[in-house]
Amino acid sequence: MLTLDEAGLNLADVAAEARRRLEPAHWDFFAGGAGGERTVRANEAAYTRRWVVPRVLRGTGERDLRICLLGEPVSMPVLVAPTAFHRLAHPDGEVATARAAAEAGTVMVVSMAATRGVEEIAAAGGRLWFQLYPQPDLEFTAAVVRRAEAAGCRALVVTVDSPVFGRRERDLRHGFVDLPPGLACENMRDTDGRVRTIEMDAGLGWERIAWLRGITSLPILLKGVLHPADARLAVAHGVDGLLVSNHGGRQLDGALATLDALPGIVAAVGGRLPVLVDGGVRRGTDVLVALALGATAVLVGRPVLWGLAVGGAAGVRHVLDLLRADLDRALALAGAARPADLGPDLVAGPDLVAGCGPVATVVGA
Ligand SMILES: Cc1cc2nc3c(=O)[nH]c(=O)nc-3n(C[C@H](O)[C@H](O)[C@H](O)COP(=O)(O)O)c2cc1C
């Protein structure tokens, strides 16, 4: 029997092992995206079009991967993205993921569609943020926010890229429409114990962000921003951070790859807020490139689910450790001692000239 270290030298190995272990319908729910999955593919492909232009003789010595996020230290600039239904991957579900994130000293963003209650997840230790789909029922939304606060979550991550559900053809082919019996979205329980269905709200507007600002003192991050004009609106509405995301290609197929959107958002925000990015991060060099182009940190979604399927908490820890070691090595090889040493001069690519930074930004910047 191979150990995790032998079996999974990189995240693609872990994914291949997860695929062998998971029910095909569950693998496809995790791996798939909307429509023809152009955006799923584009997220990873965007990293392959960027090249690192390393500096030499910088005497970096020991690297220091720590960052400061929303005023708190995080052990590395890699966080766990909110993903639904962890108990499809492992019986311990989100509790195992939280344990691994805590051991790794990073933040786990708990999905509103978690299959464990936020209190149970919090009991595993570590720092949690809570992802929210604002529900049309404001009273229920406020109750969920209060529940997340009471469990000790330190920020709200409001998903704004989902006015309706993306159409996921793999799920339609499998007839995968709901969780199997015995599993439920535990954070959607009403006071009477009944589990509500998560509703996407096509009526959601900026006034709801202002409303959320009024009911909680937690920092609010918006997840799913790709357009620089929305980044400017977010600053004007007093949000505390942005997550450049296209939901891992699961909502609008054909949406811009997140790495391609990042420079435009970073320019629009002008350092006023932390800008995070997710989608397609699979290697330490991907993290390096995202940080060099202005991200404060990245989040990983599917790789965490692969780790969970392969080895529960130990599997997730393995995925996070692989990324940490890979980033550490990439920093050393690029001549950077810490994330703050990275800048756009270290990256070349179709729209970037090494040493000069971006020469073009996305439409609307
Ligand atoms: C199986 C799965 C479930 C997801 N569930 C949620 C969710 O409940 N809420 C949310 O805001 N994003 C959700 N996402 C999107 C992730 O937070 C993240 O944006 C995306 O997975 C990042 O891309 P990556 O998987 O390539 O790392 C989900 C993604 C996957 C793959």
Ligand SMILES: CC(C)CC(=O)C(=O)O
């Ligand atoms: C069950 C969904 C609400 C979770 C989600 O956001 C997703 O599958 O991408």
